[in-house]
Amino acid sequence: xxxxxxxxxxxxxxxxxxVELRCDPISGHxxxxxxxxxxxxxxxxxxYFQGNSAPDKSGLPSDRFSAERTGGSVxxxxxxxxxxxDSAVYLCASSSKIGPGQGFGSPLHFxxxxxxxxx
Amino acid sequence: xxxxxxxxxxxxxxxxxNATMNxxxxxxxxxxxxxxxxxxxxxxxxxxxxxxxxxxxSGRLRVTLDTSKKSxxxxxxxxxxxxxxxxxxxxxxxxQGGKLIFGQGTELSVKP
Numbered sequence: 001x002x003x004x005x006x007x008x009x010x011x012x013x014x015x016x017x018x019v020e021l022r023c024d025p026i027s028g029h030x031x032x033x034x035x036x037x038x039x040x041x042x043x044x045x046x047x048y049f050q051g052n053s054a055p056d057k058s059g060l061p062s063d064r065f066s067a068e069r070t071g072g073s074v075x076x077x078x079x080x081x082x083x084x085x086d087s088a089v090y091l092c093a094s095s096s097k098i099g100p101g102q103g104f105g106s107p108l109h110f111x112x113x114x115x116x117x118x119x
Numbered sequence: 120x121x122x123x124x125x126x127x128x129x130x131x132x133x134x135x136x137n138a139t140m141n142x143x144x145x146x147x148x149x150x151x152x153x154x155x156x157x158x159x160x161x162x163x164x165x166x167x168x169x170x171x172x173x174x175x176x177s178g179r180l181r182v183t184l185d186t187s188k189k190s191x192x193x194x195x196x197x198x199x200x201x202x203x204x205x206x207x208x209x210x211x212x213x214x215q216g217g218k219l220i221f222g223q224g225t226e227l228s229v230k231p
Contacts, residue, residue: 004161033219042207042223043162056218091161107152108219110161 002026004111006092012117013082021077021114025094032075033093033108034067043091049075082118089113123151123208123222131228138195140225142208143188149211151184152219153193156205165193165206200231 005024013019025032034046045059049069060066064082069075079086093108123144132138142151150169154162168175168184168191175182181194195202205226209219 035221043209043221045218045220048218093161107164107167108154108162110163112159112161 004092004094004109006090006111006114008114009112010115010117012119015084015118016081018078018080019082019116021079021090021092021116023075023077023092023094023111025073025075025092026096026109027073029094029096029109030072031095031106032069033095034075034077035091035093036061037089037091037113039088046077046090079116082116084118087116087118089115123210123220125206125208125222125225127225128223129226129228131230132198134198134200134229134231136198136229138198138202138227138229140193140206140208140227142191142193142222144191144208144210144222145189146212148186151182151191152209152211153180153182153191154207154209154221156207156224158204162207195227198227198229200229203227203229 007022031050033048035043036046037043047054047057047060047067051072052069064080067077091110091113093110095106095108123142125142148170150167152167153165155165156162166177166180166182168182179196184191205224207221207224209221
């Protein structure tokens with residue numbers, strides 16, 4: 001079936017505006033992850049979902065960042081009052097299994113990301 | 120700080136040569152995974168090695184894991200220009216569910 005889809009692919013916004021980034025995971029995948037990647041850098045973990053709940057929000061950089069997942073499928077990452085340091089590629093990934101006894105830490109399937117530029 | 124750290128940060132080789140990338144990590148893991156990223160794209164999973172495994176092969180890829188040294192290596196044999204990409208290791212921490220922590224990556228350039 002289709003892979004992980006992210007929209008928009010590119011977003012340019014002015015400092016102080018709010019943005020919403022969308023992720024459509026692979027159908028049936030229960031786990032969904034958000035990462036941030038700055039130019040030429042590795043991936044910074046933001047948050048992951050198991051179904052609709054988020055067991056680990058430890059990576060969210062500040063209270064301006066929030067994420068939700070509805071119906072165990074689509075997820076939205078919202079950044080309020082954007083700052084220039086928020087400029088990065090935001091990557092979403094999904095996985096079919098998570099947790100002990102369920103293929104612990106199964107491989108992730110990534111989307112192509114949303115490139116966010118805050119001017 | 121990042122759980123996984125790769126070295127070298129950048130590697131340039133000729134087609135046909137082997138490429139070796141290393142990854143070190145800090146805490147106990149459940150498994151370790153290697154991913155590849157082409158410029159401007161998302162990451163693609165290459166191979167997963169569990170903490171009770173020492174070596175794994177997939178095509179031209181060979182991964183080793185040494186849990187006593189908290190390190191792993193990825194070997195690409197007979198490299199091709201199409202192998203040019205960034206390579207990342209990712210660890211699943213033993214006591215933190217399925218969260219994958221990525222290293223900073225190795226940028227591999229294979230010259231034809």
